[in-house]
Amino acid sequence: MAWEAVIGLEIHVQLATQSKIFSGASTRFGAEPNAQACAVDLGLPGVLPVLNEAAVAMAIKFGLAIGAEINQHSIFDRKNYFYPDLPKGYQISQFETPIVGKGELTIALEDGSTRTVGITRAHLEEDAGKSVHDLFPGQTGIDLNRTGTPLLEVVSEPDMRSAQEASVYFKQMHTLVRYLKICDGNLAEANMRCDANVSVRQVGQSELGERTEVKNINSFRFVERAIEYEIERHIGILESGGTIERETRQYDAERDETRTMRGKELSADYRYFPDPDLLPLQLSDELVARVRASLPELPDSRRRRYIEELGLSDYDADLLSSDIDVAEYFEATANASDALSAKLAANWVIGELAAHLNRDDLAMTDNPITPNQLGQMIERLKDGTLSSKTAKSLFEALWKQQGEVDDLIESLGLAQMSDSSELEAIVQKIVADNPDQFEQLRGGKDKVLGFFVGQVMKATQGKANPGQVNELIRKLL
C-alpha cells in the first residue's frame, strides 16, 4: 500500500519593527521580564490600540513578493480567549479579511525540480506574552515583553508532499523574509515559528485524510523531524486499522516525538468579531505602489543573474544568493561586471571569509572586513601586486586591524617584487648555490624547476611573482 503525505504550514513571521504593532513599546529581544510592556500591552483599563504603519508596510511587501492580492480593505478582529499571558482576554488578529490574499512561493527541491506552494493568505496579528512555569515553584510567572510584537501569519495550501519539502519551504520562506528585511529571521529567538498540518492518504486518492496539527516548531531540522514522525505515526495507525483523531500536538525535540496537546473536544469558540477600537484598514494605491517600488531583487532572480551574467557556478550562485546579507556583501565586493572579479569575489566570500566568520562565530553583518577592502584586495590580486599567498596574509591583517588596503600592503611589505633586477640577482645567487640541480634542469629535468621557484619564493618571503621567477630561470638556461 502506497501512502502519500499532505502537508500545509502556518508560519508566524515576527516583523522587524522597532515598536509593537499596537503600542509604542520596544520590541527588542532579551530585556528584563516586563520591562518592555507598556500600559497598552498590559491591557490596563481605558487604553487603546493604535496600528503601527511599519508593520502594515512590511505585510504589503511580503504580499507583493509572493505575487499575492493585497486587500486594500482589511479588518482587525478580536479573538477571544482567557489565558494569563493574554492581557486583554483577546488577541487582535485578522479573521475573515486578511491584508494579504492568495499568492505562491516556488521552492527548489534537492533533485533539481521545483514545486509551487500556494499561499492561502497572510494576516497581521499581535503576539501574546510568555508564561514561565519553571522559575517559581508552585507558581507561574508572566513576562509580557513579547505581548504585542507584530506577527505576520502566513498560511500555505496543503501543497507539500514530504517532510523534506516542508523544510525546504520553511527555509525558503526564511530566505525571503530576510531578503525583504521584514524579519530578523533569528530562529533561536523564535522570530519564525511554524505549525504543521499533516495528513496522509493513499496515492491516487483525491480526498484528504484526517489531519493533526503540530504546534510551535522553530527550527528547519525540527520541522522535518516532527513531520516525519507524524507521517509515520499516521501510517502506523491507519495500517493497523485505526483512525486518526483531529487534534493539536506538540513536538518534543529531545525525545524526537510528537504528543497530544489538546483534543478536538476542547476546541474553543473564539467569538471573533471586528475590533471596534480599530477602524478598518484602508490601503491607498499610492502606499502599495510605494512599497512595490521598494521591493529588492528576490533570491531566485539574483541566483539566475549570478549564473547568467556573472558566470558563477550553480553551486556558488546558490550559496551566495540564499542569504541577503551574503548576497549584498558579495555584490558590493565584486562591484564590477567582469567575470574575473566576480569569480574571485565569490571564492573569497565563500572560502576565506566564510571560514573566518565561522571560526569566530560571527554573522555576516559583524564582519570586520568591508566589501570595499575586500574588493580592493581583489584588484591588487588581479594586477599582480599580490600573490594568492600574500593576499591571504593581507586578509589576516584586515581581519585584525583597521587600515587602507594599499597602506597595509606597503607597511607589511606584501607587494610582489616588481623590480626585476633585484629578483634577477636573487635568482642568480640561488642558481650559483645549487649547481647540481641547475645541471639537472639544464639536462631537461623539468621537475627541478619547481625546486628553484620554491627556493626563490622562500628567499623573497613569497613576494616574488612565481611566473616571473619561472621566466628568469628559463632565461639562464
Added chain:
Amino acid sequence: MPPFSTLREISSALASGDYSSVEVTQEHLDLIATLDPDTNSFITVDADAAIAQASAADVKRAGRSKAGADAGPLTGVPIAHKDIFCTLGTRTTAGSKMLADFVAPYNATVVDKLSAAGCVTLGKTNMDEFAMGSSNENSYFGAVKNPWDRKTVPGGSSGGSAAAVASGLTPAATGTDTGGSIRQPAAFCGITGLKPTYGRVSRYGMIAFASSLDQGGPLCRDANDAGLLLSAMAGFDPRDSTSANRSDDWLDNVAELGVPEVAPLKIGLPQEYFAKAGTASFLDSIKRELEQLGHTFVDVSLPHTDSAIPCYYVIAGAEASTNLSRYDGVRFGHRCDDPTSLEDLYERSRTEGFGAEVKRRILTGTYALSVGYYDAYYLKAQKIRRLIARDFDNTFASVDVLLTPTTPGTAFQRGALTQDPVAMYQQDLFTVPTSLAGLPAISFPCGFKDGLPLGAQAIAPAFREDLLLGLAAQYQTVTDFHLQRPGD
C-alpha cells in the same frame, strides 16, 4: 461665590480677582463634605490635590508662573470627573468592586486636556458599574439620590455627575454616554448634558463599556457652559484610532465668542418618539417657545426606532463582553483569596468583582457572539444599526435638527425597575438610536412634572454640535427651567 454659579461666572470672578481659585474650590469642597454623604454623588474626593491645583491656578492667574503658561478661561475653575476617566494618582473605580483599589499610571486624554486648560478636579463622581445602567443603582459604592426628590433615581450611568451639578456641588462634570448615560441623567436632574458626535472626544483612558458607542461629554448648568467645557475636552487624539481628525472654528472660539447663534431652524419631530404613552404632550410648551423664536416644526419618521433597543443591547453587550475580559484577577483589579487553580482564579475573581447587571451583559454579549448565534444576533444587529443610521441621514436631508423627549418620563422611584431589566432598558428608548448612529445630541431642561425636571433632546447631523448648543442656549435666554434649583 454664590452657590450654583456657572463655569463662566466663576471664570469671570477669578479673572476679576473677586475670588481666588482656592476660595472657590474650598467652597465646593465644603459643600461636598456637608451635602454629599446623603446624595452620594462622589466616589472619591481628594481635597488636598484639589487645593494644590487651585493654588497653582491662582499663581498662573496672577501671572507669576513660568513663561508661556498663560491662564485660560477655565484656569482655576473646579469640575468633577466621572469615575470612568483614568486619573494619575487618584483611584479610578468605574463604580466597580473590581477596580475599587485601581490607580491608573496615566491620565485619560480628557483629564489631561482639562488639566491643561487649568481646571481643578474636585473628585470622581459615582456611576453605574462600568457605565451599565440607567438609574445609578448599579454602583458598588451605593446608589446616588436625585436631589430633586431623594426617593427617585438621578438616572445613569453618569448619575453622580448629574446629581453633583444639580445640587451645586460642582459647576460642571464630565460624563460618558453609550446609550444615553449623559442625556438621561441630565434630564432627570434638570441640567444640560451633551453627547458629542462619536469621535469628537478622545476615548483614551476612558474605561471602555462598548467601544463603538462610548463618548465623553459635558454635564453643565446650561448650554453655554457645555460649549465651553466641550471645547476643552474635544480634539483629535493620536492615541485613539476612532478619534476624528478635524477642527471647527466655532468650537475653537467658544471661550471667546460663546456658542454660535442659530438661524431659524427647520426642526423635525420624529413621530415614532411621540407614539409612546405619556409623551404626547411632553413638548407642547417648548414647541410654542421655539416657534416664537422663529423655528418651524415638521413631522418626520424614523421607521426603525423600535428596533433600536434590542439592537443596542446586542451590540453594547457583545463589545462589553470582550472589553471586560481583561478583568481576570491576573494583573490588576480584584483577585479572589487563595485561588486553587487558574480556572478558580478567573471564576471567583470575576464572580466576586462584578455586579449583577455587569454579569448579565457579559453573558448576553458572549451569547450574541457565539458560534451559531453570531449571524442571528450580532450580525443582524449591525445591519439594523445601519438602517437606523440611514433613517437619520434621510431625515437630515429635509430638517436641520430633530427634537424629542429625552426620556419616556421623569425620574422614577429607586427600586422601581431593578427587578425588571427590560423595563429598565426601555428607559433608553429615545437616547439609544442617536448613539447607534454616532450622532450628537443634547438634553436640556424644558419643564417640570410633579416637581421633577423634564428634558428635551435635540439631535443634529454628525459634528453639528453647534446647532444643538446654539438652539439650547437660545432657548435658555427665554426660559428659566435651567435656573431652577432643587429645594427652591
